[in-house]
Amino acid sequence: MTELKRIGVLTSGGDAPGMNAAIRAVVRGSIYHGVEPVAIREGYKGLIDNDLEVVNARSVANIINQGGTFLKSARCQEFRTKEGRAKAYENARAANLDGLVVIGGDGSFTGAMLLEEEHGIPCIGVPGTIDNDIYGTDYTIGYDTALNTVVEAIDKIRDTATSHNRLFFIEVMGRDAGFIALNTGIAAGAEEILIPEQENSVEKLMSGLQSSGRAGKTSSIIVVAEGDKSGGVFELARTVEKSFPEYEAKVTVLGHIQRGGKPSCFDRVLASRLGVAAVEALLKGESGIMVGVRDQQVVKTPLERAISKQNTIDSHLMKVAEIITV
Template identity: 50%
Template sequence: MKKIAVLTSGGDAPGMNACIRAVVRTALYHQVEVVGIYRGYNGLVEGDFTPLHSRDVSNIIQKGGTILKTARSKSFLDYEFRKQAFENLQKAGIEGLVAIGGEGTLTGAQVFSQEFGVPIVGAPGTIDNDLAGTDFTIGFDTAVNTALDAIDKIRDTAHSLQRGFFIEVMGRHCGDIALWTGVGGGAEIVMLPEVETTIEEVVQIIRGMLEKAKTSLIIVVAEGDPLGNAQILAEKVQKFIPDFNFRVTNIGHVQRGGSPTAADRLLGSRLGVAATEALLKGHRCVMAGEVANKIVLSPFETCIKGKKEQPQDLLDMMRILSL
């Protein structure tokens, strides 16, 4: 290959810039030209390309977000627009693509590659940590630390005012942010999409803690919990325990922003190098991930459809340490 491109798609994640930087400088190291595609697959459809050189990615490793911008592309769902995207790549002489993003990004890459034969290698950029084929996704560690900082502050006021707080974090289908934040923040209860819990069980746990003279509680709720979001859960519990004061905080999109942690800078760099070198070696429709501290390449289909089990040791820790 003489020329490749890189894009970021879907939700932004801290560490994406580290990954972009690694892709660009790895390609240049191998004497391959690099083109940046703005706004994900929208930019691919519209031909919004720009050449990237080594200095273009200087001073970005510490920045949140993505210098290439990102989007959730509806047009790319249409074959005619994907065909237009392919023609744009041909006109620009681009022979391969590194796609940084989550499940939707890899799904689009798989379809596009199969239809038009474009070699594509992915890098897992999503705070949700919901892709198989890697222990951690780029942005997850930063999101956990951001949520943890908020919970530490909320616990101060919960303790002072003797209240219970339902704190909602991101995670529609994967509860990793909630679980890791809950354990790290000393939460009493964590509500996850993967673990079904009845409202009666939640009420029983809270009553038991109050009977043990606990005067403040932290309940971390993943947004995709089957019983509902933090607001809904708080209202349900309040009806059963009317004499204790509950409040709700939704940490929201602050989890996506901010300077990436050292872990995310290292992971983004490592997977950016791995994805680029895999592409140059002829791999396609695979994602570069890190499993047990080793780089692995997994088929897109495995990463998208593979079920990522919640670590049982952390679930057990929650029950033990919340007494």
């Protein structure tokens, strides 16, 4: 084990339910191993502004059940420059940080990788994003909670859809990946699911609606990932209304409601495991890696691979979605 005196922890990029649980695990994991934890506020901006504070076990009491991140998060343009990263390094060195745990997504990991390459600060990434699009882990912190939030919202919208013979287009997050749309669409019984990974989505939708009409369906739920190639959910709704005047098309964009809320049990446990694993990786002298889970086991992936590669949609799950929407 490497002798470390201080470990810094920060959250960066978009917030995700379970980040607080991960912070808590890093802080208490550090203390358990005799290392002093240092909290950095507002991500890399906090490193540049020298907004650092030594914390203790009580500092992270009663936060495991809270969504968001009590350390706050920010996208820092200054940190994208070499001068900004040099300033962040000087503050980290002045604070005697021997390592850094970065909780966030691929943009946050890019910053960690550059900081390590340019200045030699050991960095460990913990995947915190609701999109579940980080390579090297089956699940990212916040994904499970977001799925439950979306399913609950769709269930409520369906009540209105069936009461008024309406066609609801529900846009969910997923600019580059359709994990949220595919899984929530299946779980909520959507008639159609449109995701970025799918070709000819509009044609498929039109064919599906025709089949639904012949099957006697009077209302439908269409789940659309924001990155779908159809041209946007509002344009999609207008196109469908022209072709199917019997439907009254409505659009609901769930937006940032998907990021909020109390983290699920799954996310709390996942965040706790990965936070502890990040601390123990630094203690072993490891750096430049992300900790994740594969087949329920903690695994480590080089940050470069986590950033450059992407999780792929399960083709079998797409087939399941096609089968159960008949």
